[in-house]
Amino acid sequence: MRALNLLIVVFAGLVVNTAAANEYTIASPNDDLVVTISDEGGVLTYQVKKGREQVIDSSALGLRFADQAGLDENLQISKAVRSNKNETWEQPWGERRFVTDKHNELRLSVERSKPKLNFDLIFRVFNDGIGFRYDVPKQRYLANVAITEELTEFNMDQNATAWWIPARKWNRYEYLYQKTKVNDMEMAHTPVTMKLSNGIHVSLHEAALLNYAGMSIEHRRGNNLVANLAPRPDGALVKLNSPFKTPWRTIQVSGDAVGLVNSDLILNLNEPNKLGDTSWFKPGKYVGLWWHQHIKERTWGNDGIHAATTEATIEMMNFAAKYKFDGVLVEGWNIGWDGDWYNNGDVFSFTKAYDDFDIQKVAEHGRNVGVRLIGHHETSGNLTNYENQIDDGFQLYQENDVAIVKTGYVADGGKLKRVDEKGVTRYEFHDGQYNVNHHLRVVEKAAKHKIAINAHEPVKDTGLRRTYPNWVSREGARGQEFNAWAVPPNGPNHVSNLLFTRMLSGPMDYTAGAFDLRPSEREPVNAELGRHDVRARIEHTLAKELSLYVTIYSPIQMVMDLPENYEARPSAFQFIEDVPTDWSKSQALAGEVGEYAVVARQDRNSSDWYLGVHTNEEARNIKTTLEFLGDGVWEAQIYRDGDNADYDTNPYDMVIERKVVKVQDTLSFKLGRSGGAAVRFVKQSN
Numbered sequence: 001m002r003a004l005n006l007l008i009v010v011f012a013g014l015v016v017n018t019a020a021a022n023e024y025t026i027a028s029p030n031d032d033l034v035v036t037i038s039d040e041g042g043v044l045t046y047q048v049k050k051g052r053e054q055v056i057d058s059s060a061l062g063l064r065f066a067d068q069a070g071l072d073e074n075l076q077i078s079k080a081v082r083s084n085k086n087e088t089w090e091q092p093w094g095e096r097r098f099v100t101d102k103h104n105e106l107r108l109s110v111e112r113s114k115p116k117l118n119f120d121l122i123f124r125v126f127n128d129g130i131g132f133r134y135d136v137p138k139q140r141y142l143a144n145v146a147i148t149e150e151l152t153e154f155n156m157d158q159n160a161t162a163w164w165i166p167a168r169k170w171n172r173y174e175y176l177y178q179k180t181k182v183n184d185m186e187m188a189h190t191p192v193t194m195k196l197s198n199g200i201h202v203s204l205h206e207a208a209l210l211n212y213a214g215m216s217i218e219h220r221r222g223n224n225l226v227a228n229l230a231p232r233p234d235g236a237l238v239k240l241n242s243p244f245k246t247p248w249r250t251i252q253v254s255g256d257a258v259g260l261v262n263s264d265l266i267l268n269l270n271e272p273n274k275l276g277d278t279s280w281f282k283p284g285k286y287v288g289l290w291w292h293q294h295i296k297e298r299t300w301g302n303d304g305i306h307a308a309t310t311e312a313t314i315e316m317m318n319f320a321a322k323y324k325f326d327g328v329l330v331e332g333w334n335i336g337w338d339g340d341w342y343n344n345g346d347v348f349s350f351t352k353a354y355d356d357f358d359i360q361k362v363a364e365h366g367r368n369v370g371v372r373l374i375g376h377h378e379t380s381g382n383l384t385n386y387e388n389q390i391d392d393g394f395q396l397y398q399e400n401d402v403a404i405v406k407t408g409y410v411a412d413g414g415k416l417k418r419v420d421e422k423g424v425t426r427y428e429f430h431d432g433q434y435n436v437n438h439h440l441r442v443v444e445k446a447a448k449h450k451i452a453i454n455a456h457e458p459v460k461d462t463g464l465r466r467t468y469p470n471w472v473s474r475e476g477a478r479g480q481e482f483n484a485w486a487v488p489p490n491g492p493n494h495v496s497n498l499l500f501t502r503m504l505s506g507p508m509d510y511t512a513g514a515f516d517l518r519p520s521e522r523e524p525v526n527a528e529l530g531r532h533d534v535r536a537r538i539e540h541t542l543a544k545e546l547s548l549y550v551t552i553y554s555p556i557q558m559v560m561d562l563p564e565n566y567e568a569r570p571s572a573f574q575f576i577e578d579v580p581t582d583w584s585k586s587q588a589l590a591g592e593v594g595e596y597a598v599v600a601r602q603d604r605n606s607s608d609w610y611l612g613v614h615t616n617e618e619a620r621n622i623k624t625t626l627e628f629l630g631d632g633v634w635e636a637q638i639y640r641d642g643d644n645a646d647y648d649t650n651p652y653d654m655v656i657e658r659k660v661v662k663v664q665d666t667l668s669f670k671l672g673r674s675g676g677a678a679v680r681f682v683k684q685s686n
């Protein structure tokens with residue numbers, strides 16, 4: 001029950017308020033989502049409805065500090081300012097060229113009495129979800145604060161189904177997804193995606209994570225979900241001086257699963273490009289000396305069969321040039337990889353090469369054949385060793401035409417190493433405040449050298465590619481590498497989970513394109529290397545592996561398998577040669593979390609459309625309309641599961657066929673277990 005003196009303020013404009021409890025509402029432009037904020041009892045709460053359905057139950061808001069009074073009690077909303085926006089902005093690269101930002105904003109000024117403090121709470125409500133943040137102005141009392149608790153809750157129906165990976169564990173974001181009731185969740189990384197019993201889909205995440213700690217979602221009891229920030233080594237969660245703004249807390253809401261995938265909420269809540277012209281970054285495809293190491297064909301270090309030799313790189317560049325790929329990733333060329341490289345963070349050099357690798361020679365060959373080296377900076381989690389050498393590392397790469405660098409932070413969660421100003425070693429979380437800032441420093445430095453960053457073992461994506469368009473891709477989930485050595489491997493469900501969870505945060509360097517789906521069965525080249533893991537297998541059909549170039553978005557896509565495996569199947573390889581990595585339009589057409597997906601995208605540099613379809617361990621028939629195609633006659637170049645395709649028993653059964661189609665037609669696919677289809681549509685006539 002509400003207090004009798006409740007004052008409901010719903011009209012537009014500026015309201016100066018009395019002592020009564022206040023309640024404000026703000027709706028999405030289409031009026032479907034409604035957020036209600038209250039200061040009843042001196043504490044702030046919010047709740048969210050979609051139509052008549054409750055999406056977020058009454059949930060707390062606020063921050064607590066170590067030494068000062070918090071923004072948590074004796075609070076009163078003193079002013080409300082409303083505004084709205086409806087504009088379209090252009091992405092330099094992405095899933096779509098134009099993004100529409102249409103939202104209503106409510107900025108509430110909140111005052112605390114005893115002691116006197118104030119802050120703003122900003123809500124932006126879009127048709128596809130909500131963002132809110134705390135905006136704390138400069139005030140002497142809050143000159144230096146150590147945040148000890150963020151009170152933000154996201155109380156949800158405890159019987160809703162949730163797809164999540166655990167947070168604050170040793171393997172960072174690299175876990176298989178769990179599907180449980182909200183009531184059975186543990187602490188989870190975001191994005192965490194939920195389906196309510198009424199079919200509404202919700203995803204909790206954050207946008208613009210800058211100078212703050214990453215937020216995980218802690219399940220406490222029943223419907224109670226609470227923000228939990230990765231701690232610093234000094235025990236605080238975040239240290240800041242006012243003025244400061246927290247990242248946006250985001251709640252994507254949709255009537256169906258694909259609505260989450262089609263949402264631009266996270267990008268819209270980030271600031272516009274701060275780097276100016278970044279046209280030196282070109283989306284594209286790359287091959288590499290990479291899978292060789294993962295399947296133990298060769299080694300990173302020079303203590304086995306070294307992968308990164310001048311000769312092998314030149315050979316790989318020739319392969320890339322032959323098929324018009326843009327880059328060659330070379331891992332293990334620099335000193336530091338011998339022995340147990342996981343623990344070699346202290347000795348990695350970012351400029352000194354092994355004797356058998358000549359970077360100048362390789363770069364010169366690249367210039368001759370029109371292929372660039374893709375750089376690699378594995379830190380093994382030693383941030384200070386990397387920061388000490390980073391300028392020289394980027395300088396060397398820039399001099400050798402490298403325009404993309406893959407970074408790596410292989411270290412257990414909470415074990416990123418840094419040496420502080422006093423020379424004391426500290427250990428950080430991958431989503432802790434220090435590492436959040438570290439990543440941005442790397443991206444800004446890289447931009448000065450006209451280099452784009454693809455971070456592995458990163459902090460999660462929160463849409464910062466909009467502000468820093470050279471932050472082009474990252475890992476931050478289980479990628480293909482797990483199919484080389486992990487028990488269990490990624491399995492048939494994983495990519496259907498990824499699309500509706502991890503992929504909501506931004507591009508992923510998944511590294512698709514396995515053509516040998518059983519690398520464990522290869523003849524050993526060197527028994528001493530320990531050989532391929534017996535379980536090393538890709539639990540997809542070949543057609544499903546092709547479909548990932550359409551469904552799992554990244555502006556740079558790896559073509560990860562060994563050249564001999566591609567050249568053994570030239571007609572299937574044609575799809576990878578053709579598929580672009582930069583799109584003018586994208587639309588998830590159908591799908592269910594963890595089950596299947598149908599995604600269509602249009603090439604940014606031609607009128608071609610592409611379609612990717614995949615299923616989990618369930619064989620299924622999928623029929624899709626072609627409404628996305630414009631007028632005219634199109635040739636559909638189809639790569640689909642054959643009638644007997646099955647990831648386990650017959651993964652290579654694939655049919656390649658051509659059909660003439662028009663916009664009013666449909667296409668049907670009979671997908672095997674963990675199967676898929678990939679289609680290119682080429683316009684024939686108007």
Ligand code: NOJ
Binds near residue numbers: 290408410457475481
């Ligand atoms: C883990 C990365 O995800 C993988 O791609 C890379 O090859 C290894 N670290 C070595 O840096």
Ligand code: CA
Binds near residue numbers: 456457475
């Ligand atoms: Ca990894």
